[in-house]
Amino acid sequence: MKLGDLLRLAISRLGTGKLRTGLTMLGVIIGVASVVALVSVGQGATSGINSRLEGLGTNLLSVTPGATTTGATRGALGSATTLTIEDATALTTLPDVAGVAPELTSSRLVAVGSQNETTSVIGTTPAYPLVFAYQMWQGSFLTQASVDHSLRVAVLGNTTASNLGLGASSIGSTIYISGLPFQVVGILQPKGGVGFANPDDEVLIPVTTARDLFVGTDSVRTIGVSVASQADMSTVTAEITSVLDQRHGIGAGGTPDFTVTSQTQLLSTVGSISTLLTVLLAGIASISLIVGGIGIMNIMLVSVRERTREIGIRKAIGARGRDVMLQFLFEALLLSVSGGLIGILVGVAASAVIAVLAGWAFTFNPVTVAVSVVFSLIVGVIFGVWPASQAARLDPVVALRYE
Amino acid sequence: MSEPVISLEHVSRVYDTGKVLVPALEDVDLRIERGEFVAIVGPSGSGKTTMMNILGCLDRPTAGRYLLDGTSVEDLDDNGLATVRSRSIGFVFQSYNLLPRTSAIENVAAPLAYQGVARKERLARAKEALERLGLGERLHHQPTELSGGQQQRVGIARAIVTEPALLLADEPTGNLDSHSGAEVIDLFRQLHATGRTIVLITHDVDVAEAADRQVHIRDGRITA
Ligand SMILES: Nc1ncnc2c1ncn2[C@@H]1O[C@H](COP(=O)(O)OP(=O)(O)OP(=O)(O)O)[C@@H](O)[C@H]1O
Ligand SMILES: [Mg+2]
Numbered sequence: 001m002k003l004g005d006l007l008r009l010a011i012s013r014l015g016t017g018k019l020r021t022g023l024t025m026l027g028v029i030i031g032v033a034s035v036v037a038l039v040s041v042g043q044g045a046t047s048g049i050n051s052r053l054e055g056l057g058t059n060l061l062s063v064t065p066g067a068t069t070t071g072a073t074r075g076a077l078g079s080a081t082t083l084t085i086e087d088a089t090a091l092t093t094l095p096d097v098a099g100v101a102p103e104l105t106s107s108r109l110v111a112v113g114s115q116n117e118t119t120s121v122i123g124t125t126p127a128y129p130l131v132f133a134y135q136m137w138q139g140s141f142l143t144q145a146s147v148d149h150s151l152r153v154a155v156l157g158n159t160t161a162s163n164l165g166l167g168a169s170s171i172g173s174t175i176y177i178s179g180l181p182f183q184v185v186g187i188l189q190p191k192g193g194v195g196f197a198n199p200d201d202e203v204l205i206p207v208t209t210a211r212d213l214f215v216g217t218d219s220v221r222t223i224g225v226s227v228a229s230q231a232d233m234s235t236v237t238a239e240i241t242s243v244l245d246q247r248h249g250i251g252a253g254g255t256p257d258f259t260v261t262s263q264t265q266l267l268s269t270v271g272s273i274s275t276l277l278t279v280l281l282a283g284i285a286s287i288s289l290i291v292g293g294i295g296i297m298n299i300m301l302v303s304v305r306e307r308t309r310e311i312g313i314r315k316a317i318g319a320r321g322r323d324v325m326l327q328f329l330f331e332a333l334l335l336s337v338s339g340g341l342i343g344i345l346v347g348v349a350a351s352a353v354i355a356v357l358a359g360w361a362f363t364f365n366p367v368t369v370a371v372s373v374v375f376s377l378i379v380g381v382i383f384g385v386w387p388a389s390q391a392a393r394l395d396p397v398v399a400l401r402y403e
Numbered sequence: 404m405s406e407p408v409i410s411l412e413h414v415s416r417v418y419d420t421g422k423v424l425v426p427a428l429e430d431v432d433l434r435i436e437r438g439e440f441v442a443i444v445g446p447s448g449s450g451k452t453t454m455m456n457i458l459g460c461l462d463r464p465t466a467g468r469y470l471l472d473g474t475s476v477e478d479l480d481d482n483g484l485a486t487v488r489s490r491s492i493g494f495v496f497q498s499y500n501l502l503p504r505t506s507a508i509e510n511v512a513a514p515l516a517y518q519g520v521a522r523k524e525r526l527a528r529a530k531e532a533l534e535r536l537g538l539g540e541r542l543h544h545q546p547t548e549l550s551g552g553q554q555q556r557v558g559i560a561r562a563i564v565t566e567p568a569l570l571l572a573d574e575p576t577g578n579l580d581s582h583s584g585a586e587v588i589d590l591f592r593q594l595h596a597t598g599r600t601i602v603l604i605t606h607d608v609d610v611a612e613a614a615d616r617q618v619h620i621r622d623g624r625i626t627a
Contacts, residue, residue, distance in 0.1 A: 396462075
């Protein structure tokens with residue numbers, strides 16, 4: 001029998017029991033849809049995190065208090081208070097460093113007229129936009145003079161500005177941070193970024209002002225260091241380590257009380273965690289695909305029993321074992337592959353909806369789709385071959401007697 | 404005439420039910436010439452269907468030799484037997500045995516599909532065969548939408564559409580009223596007139612009258 005004839009036979013057969021066909025396909029549809037959706041969600045989440053991290057600049061080194069120790073426990077990053085503003089200043093003298101921006105952060109109520117919100121107030125230096133890849137929208141950033149003289153000036157993140165009802169015309173106006181008046185000198189361009197903390201919701205003031213008015217000590221949460229060239233990342237990391245070791249009196253073999261992390265390191269860690277998660281999700285989802293395959297096998301075995309007489313007739317009118325085998329195999333394949341295709345549509349639609357709800361970019365991955373199609377084909381073959389060969393092996397005389 | 408189409412030499416068929424051995428055919432010798440119309444007559448349980456299954460290459464003898472057109476059937480494997488059935492044999496079954504949920508024309512076209520005939524030609528030939536049997540108006544009816552006599556005629560159309568050398572009919576009138584039965588027998592006579600070899604199996608002596616020759620079988624042995 002020709003392939004076209006086999007296909008026509010399978011289609012007309014599946015068309016005669018639509019409910020049964022639909023229910024059998026449902027198993028594969030659910031399996032494939034969940035594989036496609038979960039993989040897409042995993043990738044969407046990963047690229048969301050990555051674009052957030054890349055938004056920070058890939059030449060960024062973060063120096064945080066607290067030691068990196070393996071094995072022994074250590075405090076959460078930033079919980080120790082060993083880095084100072086002076087440490088940050090010392091790092092500016094290193095040759096391959098483009099900028100150093102310490103962050104002295106506290107959470108404060110910020111108010112303009114009747115509008116107010118609580119947000120992060122970060123004391124920093126003029127290098128902040130360079131180090132963390134911000135652009136000015138209105139006005140100008142903090143100057144070295146404002147840091148030197150602990151001026152009460154502030155630069156607003158874009159979200160903070162709009163939350164407070166401030167716009168282009170608000171440069172020079174006064175806002176109140178914990179009740180103290182500050183002059184707005186600039187507003188940043190929005191950075192976008194997704195999930196977690198919104199990078200556009202912050203107020204930047206001179207680091208010295210933050211120390212004097214809000215924090216009281218000069219221990220900083222982070223020092224961001226922008227390296228002039230990507231190639232110098234490891235050199236600069238070593239330089240930072242040696243400068244800080246020296247300043248903190250840590251001799252050779254001693255445990256440093258700070259950590260230098262590069263952005264690429266963070267990216268690759270996040271990358272490997274999310275890949276693991278994606279694989280895990282896909283693995284769980286493929287279990288349902290296998291269950292769907294067993295559903296197909298079940299229905300095919302029932303079908304072979306029900307149609308024993310038909311098989312006998314077909315053999316009597318000239319069908320070879322191979323023809324009968326292929327007829328049933330095609331039915332199983334048609335069930336699994338059309339189930340797979342519908343499952344892909346459902347999965348893609350579901351992941352598009354999830355992407356919109358979660359606010360990350362919808363990623364359509366043709367590889368996942370191709371793999372799903374191949375996988376459902378394999379499911380069809382694996383779970384279809386046995387029932388089909390049972391059909392092919394039937395003795396025509398016995399099959400014709402079957403009631 | 405030269406070679407006989409069918410030659411059974413000391414053929415036996417013993418069914419093994421697992422508990423007992425049932426000898427359905429015992430030491431049967433039978434020759435049927437090309438173009439003959441033979442009726443095999445015998446009471447119920449005498450081994451007629453068993454004989455038809457062997458003649459039609461659906462089953463093999465447990466002993467003896469069956470030569471079909473000079474070829475020894477024991478030497479063929481399952482695929483070989485399927486090929487012989489497809490090329491040379493047409494079956495008409497006692498219980499019609501049409502493919503369920505399949506229209507008359509698709510039923511008749513099915514044997515041609517197994518011969519690898521293209522679909523267009525298949526349908527044309529199936530239509531022709533059905534028209535010949537007076538079913539030109541019923542091409543797209545399902546078996547459940549046809550009367551017993553009409554279903555039997557679809558079955559006959561399916562048996563002759565491949566123009567087989569040998570037409571085997573197992574009680575083709577068993578389920579029909581006498582009028583439809585007479586129509587079917589008439590049809591066999593017409594087919595015989597076109598030169599086909601026909602083996603008609605029946606336990607109805609009146610039906611057997613239509614054939615050129617009668618072979619009587621009882622308890623698995625040919626008696627006359
Ligand atoms: N598959 C089988 N297993 C065991 N015994 C069988 C089998 N098929 C047939 N027989 C036995 O073989 C004998 C002949 O059976 P067969 O079907 O050939 O009779 P028949 O002449 O066609 O009868 P009827 O006119 O009732 O159709 C019977 O005794 C029957 O019980
Ligand atoms: Mg019988």
